[in-house]
Amino acid sequence: MVEHRDGGPRRENRSAGRPKSTPAGAGQRERARPSAKSWRQVQPARRAAYTVLRAVQEDDAYANLLLPKELDRLGLSGGDAALATELTYGTLRRLGTYDAVIGLAADRDPATIDAAVLDALRLGVHQLMSTRVASHAAVNESVELAREASGSGAAGFANAVLRRIARDNPGDWLTRVADTARSDDERIGLESSHPVWIVRALRRALVAEGRGEELDDLLDADNVSPRVTMAALPGLAEPDGTRTAYSPVGFRLRAGDPEPLVRGSGGTVRVQDEGSQLAALALTRLAPVETGEKWLDLCAGPGGKTALLAADALAHGATLEANELVPARAGLVRKAIAPVPLEVVVHERDGRELAEERPGAYDRILVDAPCTGLGALRRRPEARWRKQPSDVAELATVQAGLLRAAVGALKVGGTVAYVTCSPHLAETAAIVKQITEELGDAVEELDARAVLRRVSRGAIDLPAPASGAGHAQLWPHRHGTDAMFIALLRRVR
Ligand SMILES: C[S@@+](CC[C@H](N)C(=O)[O-])C[C@H]1O[C@@H](n2cnc3c(N)ncnc32)[C@H](O)[C@@H]1O
Incomplete structure (x- = not known):
């Protein structure tokens, strides 16, 4: 069973309490500066998204403040900046659903996966489930990020998990995730990637004005970037x-x-x-x-x-x-x-x-x-x-x-x-x-x-x-x- 805090992903240090004997993804932490080769292998837009995901998880950074700086630092604009933004925002919004998918595909609680590897997996799952990015690019570059973060064992683990996810279509994974829910609200939370307490609060507010039936539309709207006004x-x-x-x-x-x-x-x-x-x-x-x-x-x-x-x-x-x-x-x-x-x-x-x-x-x-x-x-x-x-x-x-x-x-x-x-x-x-x-x-x-x-x-x-x-x-x-x-x-x- 994937563990959630009120239906949401856990934010504590995911390395903590990790069994020492767990295989890949867990860790030998051969972390080193990325080699010239790996810098070539990971597209700058993905690297920017990954850097922001890491800072959000580790340093409580705000994506909307950090991402523009990261785009600037890497000299990204136009299509690259748009891709980095979509990857960052999309992954963060859908974290609850993606962690549940990763938990099922890895057959372990995502909270036990090395935090840096988990972020690489999330980025990969987002591309596989919610974008048109070619699956080989989504898998290979996330595997590379996992390798840079935690070594070749982590890369093997990420590769296995992402390939398993890529084998089936997103709808099947969503059905499997929904099947793990213990209540209707938890199911809605997992499918829409909202913590259960927020699902309930939003529903109560809509019901108060006689529009409870709009809940699904509202949850969907929360997962889409607003148009600039x-x-x-x-x-x-x-x-x-x-x-x-x-x-x-x-x-x-x-x-x-x-x-x-x-x-x-x-x-x-x-x-x-x-x-x-x-x-x-x-x-x-x-x-x-x-x-x-x-x-x-x-x-x-x-x-x-x-x-x-x-x-x-x-x-x-x-x-x-x-x-x-x-x-x-x-x-x-x-x-x-x-x-x-x-x-x-x-x-x-x-x-x-x-x-x-x-x-x-x-x-x-x-x-x-x-x-x-x-x-x-x-x-x-x-x-x-x-x-x-x-x-x-x-x-x-x-x-x-x-x-x-x-x-x-x-x-x-x-x-x-x-x-x-x-x-x-x-x-x-x-x-x-x-x-x-x-x-x-x-x-x-x-x-x-x-x-x-x-x-x-x-x-x-x-x-x-x-x-x-x-x-x-x-x-x-x-x-x-x-x-x-x-x-x-x-x-x-
Ligand atoms: C929702 S924001 C206001 C947004 C702002 N009206 C705008 O449109 O840009 C609320 C603000 O209240 C400030 N704040 C929090 N507690 C406060 C307090 N006790 N007295 C005055 N301001 C407070 C916060 O720092 C924050 O900037």
């Missing part, structure tokens, strides 16, 4: 491409790399998920802005939404302050808003303290709260394996504290937008319910879905939750956005 800062730039369906400032490039357009625009055009655009605009456009309104972005780093708030504040004569707990991220906020000619003070504080010190000060506050990020799994390929159910409870305390403090910092009649890029009910509806119950008739929840329908360029499918609450939930499979949650609370006394 751009935002044109209102009043400072115009959408320059195919317009997106919902955001009035969103568009897609006709083709190619967004970087030259971003640079050429002086930062007034930027890459931004359409859901993030809508979340910011739901606050700035929920009602006409009165000149002199005071706005605050309480959890601003790295500043994507701050830039949109700043542009709308500038256009309508409002003022804006921003705050971010982590100084390095506060620096990113300053950079993000630099293209907007508006004076914005960026505080570096715990948002709860900052807001508590300013009772009744603001007309509009954005609380884009720190969260598990379960709504952005498609763009953070390793995140699903890193997050733990215990993270949710810890974050919920901070989220409730930030929202409570933000409401206190509103003027009477002012509005806070509570936003997360997670659809987990404990981080979304439960936080809003807790704070509205706590504050009683001091706050009212506005109809965020109606606001979004007004802001949106086109019709937007936002079912009402059975609870009757006013929030809006966006979804990757339905809207093509990250799963952003948006609730609007108005202070009424």
